[in-house]
Amino acid sequence: MTAAHPHVIDRNSPPVVSMTGINKWYGSYHALRDIDLDVASGERIVLCGPSGSGKSTLIRTINQLETHASGTLRVNGQELTPGMKKLDVVRQDVGMVFQHFNLFPHLTILENCTVAPISVRKVPKREAEERAMHYLERVKIAEQARKYPFQLSGGQQQRAAISRSLCMVPKIMLFDEPTSALDPEMVREVLETMIGLADEGMTMMVVTHEMGFAREVADRVIFMDAGEIKEVAAPDAFFANPKEPRARAFLNQIMH
Amino acid sequence: MELIDTFFNWDILLRSFPILMRGLSNTVVLACCSIVLGTFAGLLLCLVRLYAPRPVQLLAVAYIDMFRALPILVLLILIYYALPFVGIRFSSFVSALLALSMVLAAFTAEVCRAGIQNVPVGQFEAAATLGMPFWLGMRKIILPQAVKVIIPPLTSNSIAVFKDTALASVVAMPDLLKQAQDTQALMANPTPLIGAAIIYLALLWPLVRVVGYLEARNQRLQMR
């Protein structure tokens, strides 16, 4: 299946994310329709689909940046209900990487990586800084630690944002089009960082149009259209022979 | 020469100086207390306005609208001369402090709201996804960014409050203006009034410059 990047998917433990019958409306617009999806520990999922199909909405529902109207959502075994008290605690274990990085502009890269571990997880400052340097080294920007976000290139900023999430030691990482705001020459460095993460067994859900990345690391590709999951398939099968006509049209379009 | 003797009589200026200084110290204490109280109340009011349950929000909106519309002098006179009719009596200092800080709070609330709403949603989301509870994110992430936008108009409002402390002379508080007026009457010469004006200017002009500088700096930062 994904010979280049072998890894273990733990299907015996309870799923990291479990969605059943999730529905979401923006006003009268039905943005998510009966979403059923389980993500096993160690699994990497790529979400694709045309613009407006609900990919962001789905991924943002998982950490409740968007609340769902009906259905059951469990993250790391905990059921999430709109307005729940312990939401912050659940979010500590769910990393999120945004299209526009959303680094904190008033903090250095190092402080971006330590602010949450120190103030939320109560990690001692020194330890938090050591951990941050460790992850910054891993995404290859350790020498930028004392700089402010605006002093970095887009690719470097996105890698800093990834390491900021990793510093919380999450159980799953969500990515919402992490490379689509980047200049082409910087896309590769971010994708390589993400492939490295996948190699280490991180559970990942990635919204992306980078089909090369999907082919290389995804266990499953999920195709969404009009708020519905239309097709779930292994990447080889999906790219060679998409069953859904909409998926075929979509692939034709992005492959030119 | 006669003009200088009348309006800038050095001898009279020297004699009135200690009295003016006492007035100045009252003015400064009143201004500082009003600014500190008004600013904190304003920030609180702004957070209520933005994040409290809906009915409480509306109360905050009503307060903000009302005190932005009401002239400080009218409010001050209401507090000092009208409240005693219902048995509530404040000293002239407390009356002035209340009037000034209640109005400053309303203006500060609006300034803070603009500052907080100027912070991109992505910053709130990034803080939330890192597991930061709302108020922690507010303190560590949002307010430090909002402050940059807030400081110049806040300073500007503080200068306005400083100037408006002169209204306290209406309720017989011995502030700089009142002392100057009394001395003028006593010495039958307007020089103390000129002295007071010069003191106001000397104190506030640098602050006005600081606001100008901060605004220019923010503009440069925004361009980047």
Ligand SMILES: Nc1ncnc2c1ncn2[C@@H]1O[C@H](COP(=O)(O)OP(=O)(O)OP(=O)(O)O)[C@@H](O)[C@H]1O
């Ligand atoms: N806050 C909102 N209010 C109203 N409608 C919204 C809101 N956010 C998203 N929508 C609508 O919901 C639908 C799904 O949006 P979503 O952002 O999830 O799509 P997407 O698949 O991520 O698209 P893209 O590839 O353009 O990012 C779209 O039609 C969008 O217009």
Ligand SMILES: [Mg+2]
């Ligand atoms: Mg999207």
